Amino acid sequence: MDLPNVRRRGLKRTGVYAGLVLGALFAGLPVLWMALSSFKSNSEIFEYPPRLITDNFSLDAYTTILTDPAKLRFFLNSYVIGLSVVVLTLVVAIFAAYAFSRYDFPLKRVLNVVVISVQAVPPITLLIPYFGLMVTLGLYNTYPGLILTYLVFTLPYAIIMMTGYFNTLPKELDEAVKVDGAGPLTALWRILVPISVPGLVSVGLYTFMIAWNEFLFALTLTRTEDMRTVPIGIQLLMGQHSYEWNEMMAMSVLGCVPILLLFLFFQRFFIGGMSAGAVKI
Amino acid sequence: MSQLTLRPAETGDGGRDARRPGPRPGRLRRSLTPYLYLLPTVLLLVALMVLPIVMVIGYSLMDNVITTRNSESVGLDNYVEVVTDPVFHTAIRNTLYFTGVSVLAHLVLGLAFALLLNSAFVGRWAKALFRMIYVLPWLFTIAIVAVLWRLLLNPNGVVNYLLDVAGFIDGNVEWLADPDTALHAVTFINIWCGYPFFMISLLAGLQGIPKDLYEAARVDGASAVKQFWHVTIPQLKPIIISMALLDFIWTTQQFALIWMTTGGGPINVTEMLSTFTYKLAFSKYEFSMASTSAVIILVLSMVLAFFYVRHQRVRD
Numbered sequence: 001m002d003l004p005n006v007r008r009r010g011l012k013r014t015g016v017y018a019g020l021v022l023g024a025l026f027a028g029l030p031v032l033w034m035a036l037s038s039f040k041s042n043s044e045i046f047e048y049p050p051r052l053i054t055d056n057f058s059l060d061a062y063t064t065i066l067t068d069p070a071k072l073r074f075f076l077n078s079y080v081i082g083l084s085v086v087v088l089t090l091v092v093a094i095f096a097a098y099a100f101s102r103y104d105f106p107l108k109r110v111l112n113v114v115v116i117s118v119q120a121v122p123p124i125t126l127l128i129p130y131f132g133l134m135v136t137l138g139l140y141n142t143y144p145g146l147i148l149t150y151l152v153f154t155l156p157y158a159i160i161m162m163t164g165y166f167n168t169l170p171k172e173l174d175e176a177v178k179v180d181g182a183g184p185l186t187a188l189w190r191i192l193v194p195i196s197v198p199g200l201v202s203v204g205l206y207t208f209m210i211a212w213n214e215f216l217f218a219l220t221l222t223r224t225e226d227m228r229t230v231p232i233g234i235q236l237l238m239g240q241h242s243y244e245w246n247e248m249m250a251m252s253v254l255g256c257v258p259i260l261l262l263f264l265f266f267q268r269f270f271i272g273g274m275s276a277g278a279v280k281i
Numbered sequence: 282m283s284q285l286t287l288r289p290a291e292t293g294d295g296g297r298d299a300r301r302p303g304p305r306p307g308r309l310r311r312s313l314t315p316y317l318y319l320l321p322t323v324l325l326l327v328a329l330m331v332l333p334i335v336m337v338i339g340y341s342l343m344d345n346v347i348t349t350r351n352s353e354s355v356g357l358d359n360y361v362e363v364v365t366d367p368v369f370h371t372a373i374r375n376t377l378y379f380t381g382v383s384v385l386a387h388l389v390l391g392l393a394f395a396l397l398l399n400s401a402f403v404g405r406w407a408k409a410l411f412r413m414i415y416v417l418p419w420l421f422t423i424a425i426v427a428v429l430w431r432l433l434l435n436p437n438g439v440v441n442y443l444l445d446v447a448g449f450i451d452g453n454v455e456w457l458a459d460p461d462t463a464l465h466a467v468t469f470i471n472i473w474c475g476y477p478f479f480m481i482s483l484l485a486g487l488q489g490i491p492k493d494l495y496e497a498a499r500v501d502g503a504s505a506v507k508q509f510w511h512v513t514i515p516q517l518k519p520i521i522i523s524m525a526l527l528d529f530i531w532t533t534q535q536f537a538l539i540w541m542t543t544g545g546g547p548i549n550v551t552e553m554l555s556t557f558t559y560k561l562a563f564s565k566y567e568f569s570m571a572s573t574s575a576v577i578i579l580v581l582s583m584v585l586a587f588f589y590v591r592h593q594r595v596r597d
Contacts, residue, residue, distance in 0.1 A: 012402065013402045016397055016400045016402045016403065017402070019393070019397045020397050020398075020403070020407070020411050023393075023394050023397065023411070023414075023415060024411055024414045024415070026473075027415050027417055027418055027477075028414045030418075030429055030430070030433055030473070031417050031418070031421075031429075033429075033432075033439060034425075034429045034432070037432065045432070046435065046437040046438065048437070048442070049442060050439045050442050092321045092322055092325065093322075095318040095319070095322070096318060096319050096321075096322040098318055099314075099315035099316075099318035099319045100315075103314065103315035103318075105312065105315045105316065107316075108315075111319065111323075113590060114326070115322075115326075116590055116593065117583070117586045117587075117589075117590055118326060118330055119530075119586075120530050120582050120583065120585060120586030120589065121330065121334070121582065121583075122533070122534045122555070122575075122578050122579060122582050123534060123536070124536065124554075124555045124558050124559065124575055124578060125333075125334070125337060125575040125576065125578055125579040125582075126329075126333045126334075126337070127558075127562070127575070128337055128340065128347075128562055128568055128571055128575060129332070129333035129334075129336035129572075130329075130333060131347075131562075132336065133332075133333065133336070148325075148329060149329070151325060151329070152325065152326070152329045152330055155322060155325065159322065184314060212422065213422040213423060213424075215422075215423060215536065215541075216536050216537060216555075216559075219540075220563065230422070230424070231422050231423070231424035231425075231537070232424075234422075234424045234425060234428055235424055238428060238431075238541070245432055248428050248432075249428075249432070252425040252429060255422060255424075255425055256420060256421050256422065256425055259420050259421075259422075260420055263416070263420055264413075267413075
């Protein structure tokens with residue numbers, strides 16, 4: 001390679017890295033600020049000039065939150081609801097995806113389009129009838145009320161993803177079991193489900209995330225503080241008499257820890273799921 | 282349908298499908314089996330999707346639903362009232378601005394970051410690290426994003442400090458409370474937390490572009506810019522269109538971010554269709570009006586969904 005070419009490569013390389021760093025600042029600085037603010041005392045949050053790390057670096061905000069039963073309850077609620085939604089979504093979606101992937105039937109095309117298009121139904125449209133329905137059914141301000149609601153938002157995506165996943169598995173696999181005299185159910189649960197674990201993990205992660213993050217229905221379909229989830233808990237902190245910014249930041253950090261950990265450990269599944277979902281719904 | 286046509290190609294032996302069992306006694310049962318598997322899904326969708334939609338349409342044609350027992354039919358009166366409400370017009374304008382700018386910025390940022398990450402200059406570890414950082418905003422609950430930006434954009438906050446020091450502004454700007462800046466501020470926040478969804482998909486798309494397409498372009502003497510416009514963009518086009526449509530559908534439905542940052546204010550400058558409807562129902566208790574607005578939003582969304590489904594079909 002001649003010299004100008006080497007220099008041009010060097011320049012390009014510098015340009016790419018400069019772009020990467022700029023992007024990282026845009027994405028990461030606000031997050032860093034949030035994390036560091038959670039270690040400040042409330043009076044230092046708006047000190048002038050602002051500093052990343054202040055004199056009274058402390059865990060006080062975390063202690064306050066983690067020793068307050070009312071706030072711990074937000075986390076418990078979010079975990080119970082999130083995990084229930086994941087389990088139910090996976091079970092229902094596995095059956096539906098099996099039908100879409102392995103059978104041919106007259107209504108297949110119609111049902112497929114229905115499943116895809118219900119994703120576009122705006123939550124706000126469902127909100128008012130849900131409010132009425134849940135009150136009538138006695139599910140207002142209960143776990144089952146929210147769990148059922150979230151199923152409707154997670155199922156379509158889960159079915160589409162799982163159908164796609166089953167389609168990549170050769171049909172010979174389950175046919176082989178059926179030849180041995182086993183029914184389709186055995187083929188599904190003994191053969192297909194065990195080898196679909198990566199797909200199930202990414203669908204499960206995504207489902208948990210939807211349930212963990214949901215705001216509108218959690219706000220409207222619960223009333224008492226002991227039924228509120230983390231996002232609503234954060235909003236409640238904001239509404240209280242004075243703004244305890246350090247506590248709000250600590251609560252936010254605690255609120256994103258589960259998703260962050262899941263993402264770190266299962267990054268491959270997450271990204272695989274996200275792109276598979278988008279690339280070939 | 283796509284599954285059936287795609288599958289043999291993927292498994293590499295399409296011919297063997299012919300081995301299917303022919304007609305036999307268990308045929309009726311076999312033809313019912315898929316419906317049995319779909320039963321839980323169908324029940325859930327009927328109970329929690331079809332029924333509520335029918336209910337909300339019913340509400341929208343009635344007067345004073347939910348709050349009184351004996352509401353009566355008023356025909357399309359509610360629709361006339363909502364459609365002629367100036368606040369509704371504001372909400373539509375704001376939603377369009379918020380959504381349009383967000384989707385465009387998500388696309389541009391997502392593509393830029395994906396291209397940077399996909400660059401041959403970036404090693405594996407650097408790529409994994411930067412990808413993690415770039416995905417961060419997307420991993421936060423909207424409630425957290427809202428609180429975080431309220432801290433950053435506070436009049437005494439760090440954003441004002443930095444802009445002041447850099448000489449861009451003079452004094453403290455109330456980004457979220459000033460009618461001139463509030464809409465731009467919430468749009469910016471939404472841009473910040475939404476681009477990673479594009480980025481991840483576009484990155485996967487970039488990795489799927491055959492290398493020989495670039496080789497051929499280089500042999501023809503195409504510059505990097507030309508390769509981008511004539512190879513990269515056309516190859517990514519199907520992904521870009523479906524992501525943009527999905528993002529458009531989702532962004533028009535954004536509620537939590539607005540609710541927790543501005544609540545639709547000041548004086549309606551950030552009022553969106555979602556906050557407008559929510560307030561009608563749960564602040565003013567005008568459930569009929571709210572239902573009417575909700576039905577209008579549903580119709581608009583279905584139009585978008587139609588284009589999305591059609592696009593997916595074409596891709597298949």
